[in-house]
Amino acid sequence: MKQTISWWCYNNSGLSPEELVRVTKEIGYAGFDLVPQEYWKLVRDNGLELAAVDGHKSIQSGLNRRENHARIHQELLDKIALAEKWGVHSLIVFSGSREGQPDSIGAEITADGLRMVAKSAEDAGVMLILELLNSKVDHPDYQADHTAWGVEVVKAVDSPAVRLLYDIYHMQIMEGDLIRTIQTYHPWFGHYHTAGNPGRNEIDERQEINYPAVIRAIKDTGFEGYIAQEFVPLGDPIIAMRQAFEICK
Numbered sequence: 001m002k003q004t005i006s007w008w009c010y011n012n013s014g015l016s017p018e019e020l021v022r023v024t025k026e027i028g029y030a031g032f033d034l035v036p037q038e039y040w041k042l043v044r045d046n047g048l049e050l051a052a053v054d055g056h057k058s059i060q061s062g063l064n065r066r067e068n069h070a071r072i073h074q075e076l077l078d079k080i081a082l083a084e085k086w087g088v089h090s091l092i093v094f095s096g097s098r099e100g101q102p103d104s105i106g107a108e109i110t111a112d113g114l115r116m117v118a119k120s121a122e123d124a125g126v127m128l129i130l131e132l133l134n135s136k137v138d139h140p141d142y143q144a145d146h147t148a149w150g151v152e153v154v155k156a157v158d159s160p161a162v163r164l165l166y167d168i169y170h171m172q173i174m175e176g177d178l179i180r181t182i183q184t185y186h187p188w189f190g191h192y193h194t195a196g197n198p199g200r201n202e203i204d205e206r207q208e209i210n211y212p213a214v215i216r217a218i219k220d221t222g223f224e225g226y227i228a229q230e231f232v233p234l235g236d237p238i239i240a241m242r243q244a245f246e247i248c249k
Contacts, residue, residue, distance in 0.1 A: 001215075001223055002030035003248055004051045005241065006193070006230035007039070013237040021046050023238055027245050033193075033228040040086050051226040052165070052191055055079045055091030055128060062096025063113035063130075064106040064143050076117045076128070084124040089226065090191055091121075092165060093130050095144035095153075106143045111156035118159035129165040129191045130154065134173040138200075145174050147181050154188045163190025169230070172197045172209055179217040186221040194248070195231035202231055202240050203247055215248045 005024050015023065017039050024032065031049030043050060056075040061068055072093075079091050095110050114128060121128050130153060135145040144150050150164045166189045172178060182189070196207030203211045218227065227248060233240035 001219060001248075002049070002051070002226050003028075003245055004031050004033050004049070004226050004228040005029055006033045006228050007035045009230060009232045010237055013233065015237060017042060021048065023241065024048065027242055029241075029245065030226065033226070033230065034092075037082075040088075044086065050083075050086060050088040051228060052090040052092055052129065053079070053083075053088055055093045059094045059133070059139060059142065060097045062094040062143075063110040064096045064098075064101065066109055066112070068096065069113045069116065072113060073116050077120060080117070080120055080124045080126050083126045088126065090127040090129045090165075093128050094133075095130065095142065097141040098143045099141065101143070103143065103149055107149055107152045107156070110144070111153045114153070114157045114162050115159070118157055118162050121161035122159060126161065127190050128162050130162070131165040131193075132167055132171055132174075134170040136173050138170070145170075147171060147175065147185055151185050151188045164188050165191045165193065167193040167195075167230070168209065168211075168214060169193065169195035169197050169200060178209070178214050182214070182217050182221065186218070186223065189223070191225055192218060192223075192227040193230040194227065194244070195229075199234075200230075200232055201234045203229070203244050211247050 010020050031051050033052045056072045132144050132150050133139045133142045135142045154162055194203055196203045229244045
C-alpha cells in the first residue's frame with residue numbers, strides 16, 4: 001500500500017507548495033491526491049506521484065443524469081489524455097445529487113455514463129474511481145452515499161478501469177461497520193481516503209475510528225493501491241502528517 005496526502009487539506013496550513021512537497025517526500029509519502037494542475041510539475045519533478053485528481057465537474061451535477069453525459073464524457077476524455085501524459089493513476093468521478101431520483105434509476109444511469117468512457121480509460125491505463133460520500137453532513141442529497149449502491153454501479157460497468165473510492169470518513173458517517181464492509185466489497189475498491197470522525201481532522205485518539213485496525217483490514221485484503229490522508233489538521237500540520245503516516249504504515 002502507498003500513502004498519499006490530499007493537497008487541498010493544506011491550503012490554509014501556512015506551508016508553501018514547495019514546503020508541502022518537501023515535507024511529504026521527507027516523511028515517506030508516495031505522492032498526492034487532488035493536486036491543482038499548476039503544481040503537477042512540482043510534484044513530479046520531486047519524484048512524487050499523482051495518485052488521483054478530479055475527473056469532471058461537479059459533485060452535485062454528476063453521472064446520474066443523462067443530460068450531463070455528453071459534457072462529462074468530454075471532460076473525462078480530456079482528463080484521461082492528461083492523466084496518461086502526466087502519469088496520474090486515477091480520476092475521481094461523482095454520482096451527483098439525487099433530486100428525487102430513485103436509487104435504482106440513478107445506478108443504471110451512472111453505470112451507462114461510466115461505460116461510455118471505460119474503454120478509453122482502459123487503453124490509457126487510467127482508473128476511474130467513483131467516490132462514496134456522506135449525504136448526512138457534508139454532501140446533502142448525494143446519491144453514491146452507500147457502498148452497496150456503488151458496488152452495483154461498478155459491477156454493471158464491468159471494466160477493470162472502473163472502481164470505487166472508499167472514503168473511510170464518509171462511510172463511517174453513513175454506515176459504520178467499516179472492517180466487514182472492506183472485507184466483503186474490497187474487490188471493487190480502487191482507492192481509499194481517510195479522516196477522523198467527527199470533524200474530518202486528525203486520525204488520532206480524539207476521534208472514533210480505530211484506524212490501525214481498519215488499515216490492517218485493508219492490508220489483509222492484499223490491496224496494493226493508494227490510501228490518501230484527507231483530513232484537515234487542527235494542530236501542527238507537519239506533526240499531523242507524520243502521525244498519520246505512522247498510524248497507517
